[in-house]
Amino acid sequence: MKSTAKAHANIALCKYWGKRDSRLNLPAVGSISMTLQALSTQTAVDFRDDLPADRLILNGKPASERACRRVSDFLDVLRREAGVKLHAQVDSRNEFPTGAGLASSASSFAALSAAAAHALGLNYPKPRLSQLARRGSGSAARSIFGGFVEMQAGQSPSGEDALAVQLYDEHYWPLEMVILITDPARKKIGSTEGMNLTAETSPYYRAWIDSSGKDLAEVRQALAQKDFEKLGELTEFSCLKMHALALAARPGLLYWNGTTVQLLHEVRRLRAAGLLIFFTVDAGPQVKVLCLPGEGQKVKARLTGMPGVHDILVSTIGPGVTLVDD
Numbered sequence: 001m002k003s004t005a006k007a008h009a010n011i012a013l014c015k016y017w018g019k020r021d022s023r024l025n026l027p028a029v030g031s032i033s034m035t036l037q038a039l040s041t042q043t044a045v046d047f048r049d050d051l052p053a054d055r056l057i058l059n060g061k062p063a064s065e066r067a068c069r070r071v072s073d074f075l076d077v078l079r080r081e082a083g084v085k086l087h088a089q090v091d092s093r094n095e096f097p098t099g100a101g102l103a104s105s106a107s108s109f110a111a112l113s114a115a116a117a118h119a120l121g122l123n124y125p126k127p128r129l130s131q132l133a134r135r136g137s138g139s140a141a142r143s144i145f146g147g148f149v150e151m152q153a154g155q156s157p158s159g160e161d162a163l164a165v166q167l168y169d170e171h172y173w174p175l176e177m178v179i180l181i182t183d184p185a186r187k188k189i190g191s192t193e194g195m196n197l198t199a200e201t202s203p204y205y206r207a208w209i210d211s212s213g214k215d216l217a218e219v220r221q222a223l224a225q226k227d228f229e230k231l232g233e234l235t236e237f238s239c240l241k242m243h244a245l246a247l248a249a250r251p252g253l254l255y256w257n258g259t260t261v262q263l264l265h266e267v268r269r270l271r272a273a274g275l276l277i278f279f280t281v282d283a284g285p286q287v288k289v290l291c292l293p294g295e296g297q298k299v300k301a302r303l304t305g306m307p308g309v310h311d312i313l314v315s316t317i318g319p320g321v322t323l324v325d326d
């Protein structure tokens with residue numbers, strides 16, 4: 001009853017922010033992302049009869065009680081589905097600089113879903129794994145697939161239609177992403193808390209929900225046409241729209257630091273000077289820059305040396321979750 005899986009992180013080009021059901025973790029809006037080759041998590045799950053409780057090891061060290069509880073609650077869902085009561089040892093390793101301040105919940109829960117389901121003998125196809133990963137983290141539902149992926153908000157109260165689908169695989173259009181670390185510390189207000197506060201207090205939340213269908217349709221179209229300028233413009237729009245919404249929460253959610261803002265201006269300055277790049281930012285201060293195929297290293301070189309930048313990673317587009325032989 002042991003299995004290991006590897007999954008990659010993803011960055012949303014059209015953002016998810018807000019839930020229509022917190023218990024089942026159903027998103028209020030759909031989203032579209034790109035899976036990243038350079039950021040991955042490998043997770044081994046071992047269900048055993050000698051454990052009094054679940055045990056979580058993160059990058060070689062026992063995890064916090066909070067992280068343990070989140071994983072245990074998630075495993076409960078699977079234990080119910082499999083009719084099993086055993087506890088598990090979960091050993092999860094991020095294959096990207098730890099403490100880089102990069103969210104790993106997407107790759108972690110995607111890898112955990114595949115490994116745990118397989119260890120329990122549940123032969124789930126990817127759409128079912130995506131639904132399962134969503135219970136752990138909304139963005140994890142997208143990391144089940146490689147390439148360009150759409151998370152569907154769905155309408156059903158049971159969440160059977162709230163799952164991700166692959167729009168195009170990783171060979172369709174090998175765009176790249178440059179990730180600039182402006183603060184290696186963990187973010188102070190996590191996505192779950194941030195989006196719930198936004199839904200409760202931001203006056204722009206209704207408009208965000210009402211306009212999301214149009215944003216998704218436009219991103220789908222830009223991908224279908226491989227229209228990079230259009231895709232980039234929509235990516236910046238979705239990012240700024242999400243942050244505007246979160247800034248208007250009470251108290252306002254200010255995820256950016258000074259370097260974040262300087263980088264956004266720098267991306268636009270370089271673009272005006274002829275380098276076709278676009279930014280996006282998630283619930284933290286790191287800046288992600290969308291680049292044309294083969295341009296990541298060049299963009300990294302142009303952004304190297306900016307004050308306040310701790311590290312720069314370059315990623316190509318990556319694959320979906322896979323089982324790893326032990």
Ligand code: DP6
Nearest residue numbers: 012015016137138139191192282283
């Ligand atoms: C800003 O998937 O981390 O990265 O479902 O509560 O775990 P939970 O939230 P999470 O939120 C991701 C928010 C985002 C945008 C995105 O990835 O779409």
